[in-house]
Amino acid sequence: MSSAKTRRLSTKGKLLAIAAMFAIGTAVTSLQKWSETHAFMVNATDSLPNWAFLVETGRFPARGDYVIFHPGHDAVTEKYFGAQPEPFAKVAYGLPGDVVTREGRDVFVNGTRIAATKPLTKRGDPLTEGPLGVVPEGCVFAATHHKDGFDSRYAHIGFVCRDRLVGTGQAIL
Numbered sequence: 001m002s003s004a005k006t007r008r009l010s011t012k013g014k015l016l017a018i019a020a021m022f023a024i025g026t027a028v029t030s031l032q033k034w035s036e037t038h039a040f041m042v043n044a045t046d047s048l049p050n051w052a053f054l055v056e057t058g059r060f061p062a063r064g065d066y067v068i069f070h071p072g073h074d075a076v077t078e079k080y081f082g083a084q085p086e087p088f089a090k091v092a093y094g095l096p097g098d099v100v101t102r103e104g105r106d107v108f109v110n111g112t113r114i115a116a117t118k119p120l121t122k123r124g125d126p127l128t129e130g131p132l133g134v135v136p137e138g139c140v141f142a143a144t145h146h147k148d149g150f151d152s153r154y155a156h157i158g159f160v161c162r163d164r165l166v167g168t169g170q171a172i173l
Contacts, residue, residue, distance in 0.1 A: 041068060042167065043089045049147040053089055053169035060138075060162075061092035066169035067142045067160065074156040078127055087166045090151045092158075094141025100132050100152075107143070107153045114143050117153050128155040140164045 041053045061067040068087050071077050094109040101108045105116045118128050130153050139159040143151040
């Protein structure tokens with residue numbers, strides 16, 4: 001092989017190496033940016049049919065979205081989930097301006113039955129019924145249809161507002 005041909009291959013190889021490094025750098029940067037707004041979550045309860053979620057931060061939930069949030073530090077919440085409970089996953093049934101009502105133990109959002117309340121937890125601790133009325137700006141009514149769901153239907157969770165929202169979830173398993 002002539003030295004001119006060797007230099008051309010060498011130059012071509014260098015250009016390919018530079019292009020490959022650029023592509024890898026771009027991919028790493030993109031993945032890093034993606035990881036700043038996304039995470040995986042495992043739901044440890046049976047209140048939803050799914051147990052694994054891809055969580056995206058920075059987007060206010062739409063009606064029907066899975067909503068991931070910090071449950072707060074109510075005494076009942078801490079008793080069952082610890083002083084630093086993991087985020088909860090529920091469904092955003094009520095959005096700002098929607099109306100939450102109750103007839104007996106049944107809870108409704110805009111006239112649609114969402115779930116029923118229970119007077120006691122599975123272990124016999126009293127449950128306090130949650131907020132009624134218009135869902136405030138920046139908040140959601142987050143719940144599940146599950147009979148034992150611990151969510152906005154109880155005052156222990158209440159309306160979930162932006163200060164407790166982690167993000168929205170996409171069920172993956």
